[in-house]
Amino acid sequence: MGRNDVAILGAGMHPWGKWGRNFVEYGVHAIKQALKDADVDWRDVDFIVGGDTMRNGYPGYVAGATFAKAMGWTGIPMASCYAACATGAQAIEIARTRILAGMCEVAVVVGADTTPKGFLAPNKGERSLDPDWLRFRLLGATNPTYFGLYAQRRMDLYGATELDFARVKAKNSRHGLKNPNARYKKIFTEEEVLESPLVAEPLRLFEICATSDGGAAVVLSSLDYAKKKGVSSPVRISAVSTVSPTFPNTVIDMPEFSTDSAAGIPAPDRSFKDSISHAAYQEAGIGPEDLDLAEVYDLSSALELDWYENIGLCKPGEAEKLLRDGETTLGGRIPVNPSGGLGCFGEAVPAQAIAQVCELVWQLRGEAGDRQVEGAKVGITANQGLFGHGSSVLCSR
Amino acid sequence: MSSKQRVPAMEGWLTMDEDDPRLIGLKDESSGTFFFPKDVAVSHAPGHAETELKEVQLSNRGRLWSYTTNHYEPPEPYVSPDPFEPYTVAAVELTEERMVILGQLAEGVDPHTLSVGQEMQLVLGTLYEDDENEYVVWKWKPVEA
Numbered sequence: 001m002g003r004n005d006v007a008i009l010g011a012g013m014h015p016w017g018k019w020g021r022n023f024v025e026y027g028v029h030a031i032k033q034a035l036k037d038a039d040v041d042w043r044d045v046d047f048i049v050g051g052d053t054m055r056n057g058y059p060g061y062v063a064g065a066t067f068a069k070a071m072g073w074t075g076i077p078m079a080s081c082y083a084a085c086a087t088g089a090q091a092i093e094i095a096r097t098r099i100l101a102g103m104c105e106v107a108v109v110v111g112a113d114t115t116p117k118g119f120l121a122p123n124k125g126e127r128s129l130d131p132d133w134l135r136f137r138l139l140g141a142t143n144p145t146y147f148g149l150y151a152q153r154r155m156d157l158y159g160a161t162e163l164d165f166a167r168v169k170a171k172n173s174r175h176g177l178k179n180p181n182a183r184y185k186k187i188f189t190e191e192e193v194l195e196s197p198l199v200a201e202p203l204r205l206f207e208i209c210a211t212s213d214g215g216a217a218v219v220l221s222s223l224d225y226a227k228k229k230g231v232s233s234p235v236r237i238s239a240v241s242t243v244s245p246t247f248p249n250t251v252i253d254m255p256e257f258s259t260d261s262a263a264g265i266p267a268p269d270r271s272f273k274d275s276i277s278h279a280a281y282q283e284a285g286i287g288p289e290d291l292d293l294a295e296v297y298d299l300s301s302a303l304e305l306d307w308y309e310n311i312g313l314c315k316p317g318e319a320e321k322l323l324r325d326g327e328t329t330l331g332g333r334i335p336v337n338p339s340g341g342l343g344c345f346g347e348a349v350p351a352q353a354i355a356q357v358c359e360l361v362w363q364l365r366g367e368a369g370d371r372q373v374e375g376a377k378v379g380i381t382a383n384q385g386l387f388g389h390g391s392s393v394l395c396s397r
Numbered sequence: 398m399s400s401k402q403r404v405p406a407m408e409g410w411l412t413m414d415e416d417d418p419r420l421i422g423l424k425d426e427s428s429g430t431f432f433f434p435k436d437v438a439v440s441h442a443p444g445h446a447e448t449e450l451k452e453v454q455l456s457n458r459g460r461l462w463s464y465t466t467n468h469y470e471p472p473e474p475y476v477s478p479d480p481f482e483p484y485t486v487a488a489v490e491l492t493e494e495r496m497v498i499l500g501q502l503a504e505g506v507d508p509h510t511l512s513v514g515q516e517m518q519l520v521l522g523t524l525y526e527d528d529e530n531e532y533v534v535w536k537w538k539p540v541e542a
Contacts, residue, residue, distance in 0.1 A: 126474070128407070129436055133474060138406060138524065138534055139499055140467060140475040145486050148465025156463070156513035201466040201508070247443055248430070252462065252488050252497045262495040264429030265442055 002284045006099050007226035007234035008395070009106070010038025010219035011358040016183040016212045016345045026215030027063075027112030028070050030351075037168075039229065040106055042071050046318035047104040047217070049079040049094045051087035051111030051350030063350065066111050084385025085297065086242065087111060088216065088353030089393055090267055092305050093240045093381075095220050105225045111350035112215030132255040132386070139257055144208050144300070146254045148200030151302035155202060158317040160305065163323070165207050166193035168301035169343050170327050176340020178370035181355075183212050184344045193301075206303070207301040212346030218356035235364045239283035239394040245272040271339050273310040276390040277382050281312070284394045288312035291334060292376040293363055295356040297383035298341040306338065307375040309384050311392075330371065338363065340370045354380035357393050406524045406532040410434060412454065413533065418521045419454035420498070420535060431494040433454065455494055458540070460499045462488040466508050476525040488538040489517045503538035516540040524532035 008317075012033025014026040027050070035042055052065025059066045059134040063077035083090040088111045095107035127133040154160035170190050176182040188206055196205040226234045246268040248260030253272075270278060281287055288311060296307035305319035313334055314322050322328055328336040339345070339359040342352070360379040362368045368376075375395055384390040405411060412419045422433035425440035427448040431456060432441065439446040470481040485502035502508060503520050522536035 134407075134434075135499070137474040137476075139486055139501060140477075140484060141471075141486055141499055142467065142471045144469075145465055145467060148467075149463040149486070149488050152465055153463040153513055198466075198468045201468065203465075247441060248496075250495070250497070252499065255500040258433050259497040260441065261431040263431055263493065264425070276425040290461060 002238040004283060004389055005223055005236040005238055006096050006362050007221045007223055007231065007236055008218050008357070009040060009221050009226060009231060009234060010034040010036070010230070011361040012037060012217045013181045013355060013358050014112070014213035014215040015181045016348060017214055021213065023053055023060065023112045023114045023213070023215070024066060025071050025108045026114070026213060027067050027217065030112065030215040030217035031067065031071060031108055031110050034108070034217040034219045036208050040219055043074055045074070045106055045108050047078070047095060047107040048076060049081065049091045049107065049109050051091045051354070052080050052082040052083065053113045053350050055113065055115060058092065063111070074361060082350070083242070083351060083389040083391070084387060085347070085383050086353055086389040086391035087350040087386040088355070088357070089240060089381070089383070089391030090242055091219070092218065092237070092354065092357065092393060093242050096237060096240055099220060099222050099320045102152055103265055106221040108217060109220055109354060110215070110217040111354050113348040113350050115211040115348065123235070131257065135255045135257050137397050139259060141255070142200070143254060144200035144203060146252070147208060147300035147303060148203050149252065150202070150306055151203050151300060154302055158320060160320050162194060162202055163190060164305065165203065165301040166190040166321050168298065168304045169193045169207050169325055172337050172341045174296065175330055175338050175371060176344025179340050179344065182344040183210070183346050184342045196325060203302060204302050209299050209342035209381050210346035212348050214345065214348030214351045214355065216351040216358050218354060227380055230343040233397060235361045235395055235397050238394070238396045239280040241276050241279035241283070241390070241392040242274055243279045243390060244388045246275070247291070249388070272390065273306070273384060276384065277311040277380060277392040280380060280392040280394045282397070286378065290378050291380055293335045293338055293373045293379045295339060295341070295379070295381045297338055298337060298343055299347070301343065304336065304341065307382055311380060330373065338368065338373055353381065353383055353391055353393070356383065357395065360393070360395040401526060401529060401531045403531045403533050406534045411535050413521065415521055417457065418519055418535065419457055420519065422453055422455045423450040424453045425450055431496060433496065433498065456491055459489040459491040459517055461511060461513055461515045461517050462490050463513055464488065464502065464508055464511050478525070487511070487517065489537050500535050500537045503536040506538060511539070
């Protein structure tokens, strides 16, 4: 499709769950599955990049090396990266650009995590220069606080209701029921969601994603390599966006407690979140109307509605209508989160963006079973992470 | 009447004027941009890194961008009252500086009476207390009609 296409030869995932085992085990499981899927031997891989985990000490900070050693040292170049929730996509981008530069033929990209219970809390100690410490200290601004702010704004500006938010969770639970890798494989009705306790009003417990263990990996290659292997029609990555915000960034974002000021330099035409997928569409030379499905970062159910607008499925304020009309449900015009989304997985930070791409791979190959989006040819992922990180991967076949 | 001293929770971040409290920020005159908090090495306006930053008091009126009430006790380093009470975080866009600042809602304000877009003002409020001091932080309160 585009001038920057690379092939995805294989995808693999360790199921998401909560076992507290070594993150390396989950990542290796995913790598082995991806290599088998790709019909590539580890010894033929010439680059590996790992998404880091911040909760597992030193081995987590050098994930590329940790997984290279776990699979067996072969002397190949490696890389490790961290980009908060966008880590997996940044890892994909590092591999993709190396392939496009002609310096690598086949690469493994992996991310895995084991995560503690409850709220994501900052590291211990007094750190008055760290906004992530300050927002807890001065405000008690947990992650769900930000999700609550965005959700309430949808209610006051666009008439979103509590039922809309519950609907998103219920929809995704029906999608995830059919996903062997999902952590939560159970139907949630709108009533059950609305009966769950309030966390960051208007959001309720079942509308805010959990944190999970998990691991995901993909095997990427140049189109030439795919051709040599006899893969006639591989799923392709046609675009990756890892853009940063443009000053001034006027939407309050974790973990800040103030935005940039737009008093001097006017706000850019496009908000940061809108700019993420926009860059991917530009690179691939297509638009949102060309999409068959999307995997977006439903950290909260309400956030999924923001994403419909951010990735251009509809205008601001119209997301609720898309949802209520069933357009984003499996069987609808543009299914969103056919995997079940974070609502069914919970978040395993370094693995999640890769997991989003794995879903696209299975969908575009027609291998998604009961979750299959009919005739899927083009899909997009979108996510956003702390400190100006965001990502979007566009795949096609 | 409390014999405890009211001290700022963060030194140098706000004036302790009970009637007209102000956040203390910085201004980059060359681009007309404001910054809060002050922990800014150079102007974040691209191309303005050479500009000298001036300390300024920010205005204390704005419009409610959004709000949310937290029903679960947050982890450290937040100091929760015992027993825990739900508290509301409000995001307000300062009208003059065109920046959104988070702050807790002032005591005694019912969050269910709020709506996005209404006028809000900065007030001083207690973040937490120990045996000696009341630690003061900025909070948001609706402007009386």
